[in-house]
Amino acid sequence: MCFIKNFYQGDTRKQAGRRVGVSRSTTRRWARVWNDGGPEGLRPSFGGGRPMKLTPAQFDEFCDILEEGRPWTPQAIHALIEDRYGVTYHPAHLSRKLRAAGMNYAKPLPMDPRSPADADETLAERLGQALGEDDHDTEEDDPIVLGFFR
Numbered sequence: 001m002c003f004i005k006n007f008y009q010g011d012t013r014k015q016a017g018r019r020v021g022v023s024r025s026t027t028r029r030w031a032r033v034w035n036d037g038g039p040e041g042l043r044p045s046f047g048g049g050r051p052m053k054l055t056p057a058q059f060d061e062f063c064d065i066l067e068e069g070r071p072w073t074p075q076a077i078h079a080l081i082e083d084r085y086g087v088t089y090h091p092a093h094l095s096r097k098l099r100a101a102g103m104n105y106a107k108p109l110p111m112d113p114r115s116p117a118d119a120d121e122t123l124a125e126r127l128g129q130a131l132g133e134d135d136h137d138t139e140e141d142d143p144i145v146l147g148f149f150r
Helices: 002-008 013-020 024-042 056-066 074-085 091-100 119-130
Strands: none
Touching: 002 013, 002 024, 013 024, 056 074, 056 091, 074 091
């Protein structure tokens, strides 16, 4: 609009373009669209960037697949998108898209292969013994228990 204002105040197209810092070819194009469409002709008419690789329905389906509970590695997620939809995403962009959709990467708690199969029952039994909740008879009514828990 500054170019048009300068142009209407008597500047040549070249002078008006120099004041706003645009090339001669841009001043020619701006003058033409101003004459053809007025202020609406100067509004950008681009579609807002590159089209999405996945449609909103496909992305929702993809998020549903991820939420089914299977632990996913980033490599498996990229392979899923490529195999199912035939598109690829940069890893940083995909993580941004997933966070924007309310999803977060999380590492599942590993299972220690050295822990016994009945670890929960053993813990409950030992806690019961340590807190004096066992059924066996004790000589003291109020046992003193010292323990350290992490």
